[in-house]
Amino acid sequence: MTRYRFEIDTENAIRIWDDVNPNESDAPFMFQPDWPDLTPWEDSAQATDWAEVFIASLVDPESELVAGDSPDTHPALRPEPQEGE
Amino acid sequence: MLLGILNSQAAGGKQKIFVAGDTSGSRLTSPDGVTWTQTAAVALEINDAAFGAELYVMVGRSGGVSTSPDAITWTTRDIFTTADMEGIDFVNEVFILTGNDGILKTSTTGTGYTDRSTGTGSRLRCAAYGASVYVVCGDSGEMYTSTNLSSWTSRTSGFGSSGIFGVAFGAGLFVAVGQSGKITTSPDGTTWTSRTSNFSSSYHILEVAYSDGLFVAVGQNGGIVTSANGSSWTARTSQFGTDEINNVSGGDGLWVATGQGGKISSSTNGTSWTSRTSGTTSTIKGVTFG
Numbered sequence: 001m002t003r004y005r006f007e008i009d010t011e012n013a014i015r016i017w018d019d020v021n022p023n024e025s026d027a028p029f030m031f032q033p034d035w036p037d038l039t040p041w042e043d044s045a046q047a048t049d050w051a052e053v054f055i056a057s058l059v060d061p062e063s064e065l066v067a068g069d070s071p072d073t074h075p076a077l078r079p080e081p082q083e084g085e
Numbered sequence: 086m087l088l089g090i091l092n093s094q095a096a097g098g099k100q101k102i103f104v105a106g107d108t109s110g111s112r113l114t115s116p117d118g119v120t121w122t123q124t125a126a127v128a129l130e131i132n133d134a135a136f137g138a139e140l141y142v143m144v145g146r147s148g149g150v151s152t153s154p155d156a157i158t159w160t161t162r163d164i165f166t167t168a169d170m171e172g173i174d175f176v177n178e179v180f181i182l183t184g185n186d187g188i189l190k191t192s193t194t195g196t197g198y199t200d201r202s203t204g205t206g207s208r209l210r211c212a213a214y215g216a217s218v219y220v221v222c223g224d225s226g227e228m229y230t231s232t233n234l235s236s237w238t239s240r241t242s243g244f245g246s247s248g249i250f251g252v253a254f255g256a257g258l259f260v261a262v263g264q265s266g267k268i269t270t271s272p273d274g275t276t277w278t279s280r281t282s283n284f285s286s287s288y289h290i291l292e293v294a295y296s297d298g299l300f301v302a303v304g305q306n307g308g309i310v311t312s313a314n315g316s317s318w319t320a321r322t323s324q325f326g327t328d329e330i331n332n333v334s335g336g337d338g339l340w341v342a343t344g345q346g347g348k349i350s351s352s353t354n355g356t357s358w359t360s361r362t363s364g365t366t367s368t369i370k371g372v373t374f375g
Contacts, residue, residue, distance in 0.1 A: 002241075018241050027275045029241035037281040038317060054279075061246040069281040079265035079286040 004058065006030075006051040012041035014051045030054070036069040050074060099139075103334065103341050103374050104156045105349070106131030106143045107367035114156045118341040118351035121363050124157045133332070136375025137175025140195040143371050144170035144182060152195050164190060164198050171223075176214035176254075179234065183209035183221060191234050203229040203237040211292075215254030218274040222249035222261055230274040243269045243277045248289075251302070255295030258315040262290035262302050270315045283310050283320045296335030296374075299355045303330035303342050311355045324350045324360040329368075336374035343369035 006016040016030035032050070034040050041047040053075045054067040068074025105113040111126045130146040141153045146169050150162040164170075170184040175195075182190040182198060187205040190198035203209070209223035219231045226244030229237040242249060247264035254260075259271045266284030269277040284290055288305035295301075300312045307325030310318040323330060328345035335341070340352040347365035350358040363369065 020239055020241055024238070027273075029276060030243050031276045031278050033278070035281075036279040058241075058245050066245075067279070069279075076286070 002058075004055045006055065008044045008047045008051070012044050012047045014047050016051060016055065035071065035074075039070055042071070046071070101337060101375055102156065103339075103372060104134060104136065104141050105341070105343055105363070105369050105373075106134055106145075106371040107347060107365050107369045108145075109365070109367040111365050111367065112143070112153075112156065112159065113363060113365065113369070115341070118339045118349075119359075119361055121349065121361065123364050125159055127151065127159060127161070129161075131371040132170060133172045133174075134371030134373040135173040135175045135180060136373045137178070137180055138193065138195050141373065141375070142173050142175075142180060142195045144173045144184075145371075146170075148184075150182070150198075160196075162196055162198075171208060171210045172212065174212040176212060176219070179214075181212035181219070181221065181234075183212055183223065189221060201234055201237070203227075203239070205229070210248070210250055211252045213252040213254045213259060215259055216257075216273050220252055220254075220259055220261075220274045222252050222263075224248045226263075228261070228274075240275060241277075243279055250289060250304075251292040251294075253293045253295045253300065255300060256298070256314055260293050260295070260300055260302070260312075260315045262293045262304075264289050266290055266304075266308075268302065268318065278316075280316055281318065283318045284308050291330065292332050294333045294335055296340070297338055299335070301333050301335060301340060301342075301355050303333045303344070305329050309333075309342060309358065321356055321358060324348075324358050331368060331370040332372045334372045334374045339374070341372055341374070343372045 014032040015028035057066040065075040068076040103115045110129045115121045129149040132145045134143045148166040151159045153159040168185040172183040180192040189201040192198045207224045212221045228240040228242040231237045249263040252261045265286045268282040271277040290304040293302040307323045309321040309323040312318045330344040333342045347363045349361045349363045352358045
């Protein structure tokens with residue numbers, strides 16, 4: 001099972017790593033400097049909560065909640081599977 | 086057909102045109118995205134189209150690949166598979182062909198293809214090149230990068246188990262789009278940032294293209310969104326109503342979106358779109374400009 005870790009820097013930007021490519025340079029697979037809708041993180045606690053929900057949704061693809069795009073929509077219910085493509 | 090011939094052989098060299106293909110095998114051309122002419126029809130359910138190396142290439146069901154230098158006369162190519170082909174992209178002077186069962190093939194000519202392998206057996210759908218890196222994407226959020234087309238590295242896309250249906254590079258960023266309205270961006274194909282698409286999470290984004298300083302992404306429920314920087318996206322009115330938009334292509338200041346029921350819309354700025362008559366009622370999944 002893929003393992004994840006994350007860090008919040010002094011500007012509250014999130015970096016998330018996994019262990020998929022252990023021999024590669026230590027680049028994060030995810031860098032989230034702000035909310036997906038470009039709203040700045042209010043504080044490190046808000047960024048931490050987003051990262052934890054995001055990782056939980058990767059670990060469990062059937063989790064009920066996923067990380068939201070904005071403070072007003074976080075956490076969000078996982079979208080129902082749609083038909084097509 | 087005469088219109089296509091005249092525009093393809095304009096004095097001083099080939100004039101660029103839009104070329105589209107539908108799920109019944111019909112091929113359409115347009116010099117401006119406004120007027121469309123049916124040029125040929127062969128038995129190939131077309132899923133995607135690309136132009137490069139002076140050749141139009143269309144791909145589709147059951148290993149179907151056909152090529153044409155003028156969008157009028159088409160030649161079927163044997164790529165030695167019966168798997169469905171999902172995507173064809175011409176990037177960094179290379180055609181990248183993606184399909185079911187992890188099919189990945191490349192070609193510099195468009196006629197003969199070299200087998201590549203990422204190691205996946207899942208469906209691959211799309212490819213892009215930028216920042217000296219090739220990126221291919223597909224079902225279940227699978228994403229791979231390569232600097233040489235031979236060895237591929239699995240990447241965590243941020244899509245989780247959601248499908249990635251399109252990827253493009255422009256303005257220094259890769260933009261990947263897919264299931265449930267997701268968009269992510271990356272400067273290098275390795276580290277990705279989630280962005281708000283302004284698509285409803287109830288609908289998929291099926292394709293993204295970059296041209297003339299603009300990203301245009303299209304998808305289900307007639308959705309079109311545009312962005313100049315890949316980070317901030319604005320919804321546009323497509324003229325598709327609730328029908329699905331399957332593909333989008335741009336070049337020389339023109340944009341064309343194609344999709345369900347043979348619908349086509351064109352735009353000169355990506356912002357305002359006008360419905361056009363295609364002459365077909367079959368879904369148009371393949372469109373390219375060149």
